[in-house]
Amino acid sequence: MQTSTTEKLVSHLILITLSVLAVLPILGLAFAAFNGSGRPISGIEIPSLWTLENFYRAWAKGKFGQTLWNSAAIALIVVVGTTVLSALAGYAFAVLRFRGKNVIFVLFLIGLVVPGEAMIVPLYYDIREFFPFLRGNYGTIALPQIGKFLAFGVFWMRTAFAAIPSEMTEAARLDGAGSVEIFRSILLPLVRPALLTLAVLVFMWSWNDFLLPLVMLANSPRLQTAPLSLAAFSGQRLTDVVGLSAAALIVSVPIIAFYLVFQRQLVRGVLQGALQ
Amino acid sequence: MRAATRLAPLGLPRARADVATGSGAGGNETLVSSLFLAPALFAYGLFVLLPLLHTIWLSLFEWDGVSEQKFIGLDNYLEIVTNAQLAGAFLHSAVLILLYAGVAIGLALLVVAAISRSALGASGLYRTLLFLPQVVPTVVVGISWRWILAPEGLLNSLLDRLGLGFLTRSWLADFDTALIALGLVGAWQLYGLFMLMFIAGVQKISPSLYEAARLDGAGPVQEFFSVTLPGLRQELVLAVMLATIAAISSFDLIYTTTRGGPGTSTTVPALEVYRRAFAYADAGSAAAVGTVIAAIVLALVVLLGRVTRERRES
Known part of the structure; x- marks a missing residue:
């Protein structure tokens, strides 16, 4: 089956978009977990300062x-x-x-x-x-x-x-x-x-x-x-x-x-x- | 293997026919079979079949879980129709079915239509990512989306940044949007699975048809409707079934996000079963709702199964 390069490219783009969308909520959660507390997180934020304090707190309380x-x-x-x-x-x-x-x-x-x-x-x-x-x-x-x-x-x-x-x-x-x-x-x-x-x-x-x-x-x-x-x-x-x-x-x-x-x-x- | 090679000259087909009619060495194996079957049947009967029958039985009674059971016939079923909160729960799950099935299947089909021409498979990393929502516990999915849809959450901050600030709201606490938002979360959970199912299905369609x-x-459009869609009939029926079962029993998601609120705007039958039995001490009514859930799902499976079989035969 012959396929143009454009078609392939578009296909990959669609697959990438939906694959990323499938993991974004989980990824956002993962990034938030490493952020320092005391600050509201309202988005996918890659922590500027990675910290494990949230994990210690959660582990102890939960x-x-x-x-x-x-x-x-x-x-x-x-x-x-x-x-x-x-x-x-x-x-x-x-x-x-x-x-x-x-x-x-x-x-x-x-x-x-x-x-x-x-x-x-x-x-x-x-x-x-x-x-x-x-x-x-x-x-x-x-x-x-x-x-x-x-x-x-x-x-x-x-x-x-x-x-x-x-x-x-x-x-x-x-x-x-x-x-x-x-x-x-x-x-x-x-x-x-x-x-x-x-x-x-x-x-x-x-x-x-x-x-x-x-x-x-x-x-x-x-x-x-x-x-x-x-x-x-x-x-x-x-x-x-x-x-x-x-x-x-x-x-x-x-x-x-x-x-x-x-x-x-x-x-x-x-x-x-x-x-x- | 050793025996098989030795037998080959004797003509295996005949031996096979003998066994198939039951006149071969095996004969009636009821005793051996029951030994193999008994443990599974025991566990399944005790923890699935009997509870299911007991649910149907309990649905005919008024019972708070402690005092004596009082037979009331079909009153619990009548309540499902007449009680606005109960009828509402079934209506909500109808909306969820439409969203789960419509959005997730629609999206997956769109993708398949777009990529089937380039004969791409969803292999490797794509597959890993697309399947992930199926693996993560629903409690985690609920927490994640609660955060995305919160007043200060990702969606609102995105809308703000796009200059659409007037649209922002507390999506899961708003009577107008909570149910639809949950429907879309459910669709998010399912679309990757449906995509993988459909892509695998497309790959089974003979290239000569394309x-x-x-x-x-x-x-492309004609090709989709005349080749791809008919070729995916089995997968489509299955997706509708899975979406329906997921929507009607979507207990985990609702319990960890809205718990039926605001008000009763996102209650579903599964949540009503839980509440009636374990919060309102109304086990009979809970059992009736459970029975209706089971009946709806069974009826749908039989119906859809018949549709696929007829189509395949004709």
Whole structure:
């Protein structure tokens, strides 16, 4: 396809403009965070004097050490739980034959689109009543999250297992291998890339989840997640723009770093997962 | 692999047909399957399906979360229609859907139209930047835009500098602008994702279609409408779905910016669920709103899914 240089140039200009616009709000926040306090910031201002005082203040007031740790611990539990359960169930849906397969699969599809608001009220009351042992520990938030992300995970892993040519399993089966053995030694190594993508997506969803921790952890100050502590901090310090910016940066940096490391999996996962 | 090569001379297609009909070595695997399936089904059933059913059940009761539940039939649903604040929340989310979908999809399409002729992909740095709003916690997005839209914020100082000082206002505290401003923030959060989706979609369109269009003397506009847009049908439907789900459940953004204010001008159904259940002690009404949200989203997904399937078949 022939293309003129002008067309290419215009295309690049449009892409640059919109790419910059996509990060400008975050960038402005980052710059503000390094500015000295006591001065209103009303624009993207590159600090004339870089200082870390806002970070010290935010860290001390916002208890971010504890909440970042909570977020990481919860996300890790949820990643392990979701990937293991999704791999097992995805294998069953893609390879094994059993009655009621389609009906059960449709049940999982429902969770793919129904937003958390439709589950939150009973979750709060029922967990208090029927799972008292979950109160005051990470399980109170990790288990509902695993359930929620399983809808996508099962769907995702079924696709991954279904993409493997059936010759591979049949050959092993005729060799006398059982379902468990086929799953563990033949198929699982082949779906490792899909599992990694799933793990990365789930980590991000868990880290950024808001409504569920807000409701479930309302009475557990020790278990608060990083986004929750940031919301609380921002409610208390509405006028402290630079301190708030520092706090927002503290909470964003881990997930942005995570994104930069795993961006291939993340972007591909979201684009593919959405299209399936 | 070893077994596969050994089997090749025996004729794999036949073996495959056997297994496919269930008469092969596998037979009925219900027992094994249930072992593989049980953990996921247990967790999903307990923390998604049962709560969803319980929400529907609760929506038929008047309940403050503590005392006895009182059956009131469909009254909670009736309230959604008759209560101005509740009906308003659904109206607001309709406005948000229009803004999220309209602005974000429109912008992304415009970009794709502009760059599809030069066959540019959104690779490398572009992709990294465009996807970033999807990664940052919404609380951070809210804080950032609260600051941009504040009376002394970036937008107003920009307007001042451009000599448009008469336009400045407290965007998120103004009854006329708060909802629209939030709609645009949501659109900002989504447009990068939509751009990446559409660009990936355009790259799947066969180049021969573009060449044919050009041989027919199609200009950029005609080319867009006759080649690009039809080729992106699937992505477009998906974008509408994602924008709708985001708009109807945009709890995080509203909670961290306006909390429904000023007045009730930016309330959304998701916020009403939260408030009714955990601030007003009206769990039944909260459940009814939650049920309606779920019903709207499910209906939309089924409807849009049908549209794409019919179009693809014809």
